[in-house]
Amino acid sequence: MDEVTSETLTAEQHQTQSDVPLIPTEPVPPIQSRFLFVDVAALRAKQLRRGARLRILAEEGPLPKKAERLAMEEVRRGLVMYDVPPAKPKEAEGA
Secondary structure (H helix, E strand, O other): HHHHHHHHHHHHHHHHHHHOOOOOOOOOOOOOOOOHHHHHHHHHHHHHOOOOOEEEEEOHHOOOHHHHHHHHHHHHHHHHOOOOOOOOOOOOOOO
16 A cells, blocks of 8 residues: 555656746757747747746846736746757658
8 A cells, every 4th residue: 555655646746846837947048030939938928827937036127017028038038948849851742
């Protein structure tokens, strides 16, 4: 019985750890593409509207009120991790 309980606890602990947002320890490199910046900020704004915690401290100055502006500031400061999937290979034309 103890083994099942310990396995259940580790599974629950793992799930709660995966629910915690990943905040990079050092800022991620700045986004060079404005299109990628907009995509990342839009996804972060969606998270903020759904109740995600802010990654910017209020002590650093006045914060924007809108989720979109908050998200853009977080992305600009390198506080949002993102992953760009690899490009799909182009299919052969005429096949």
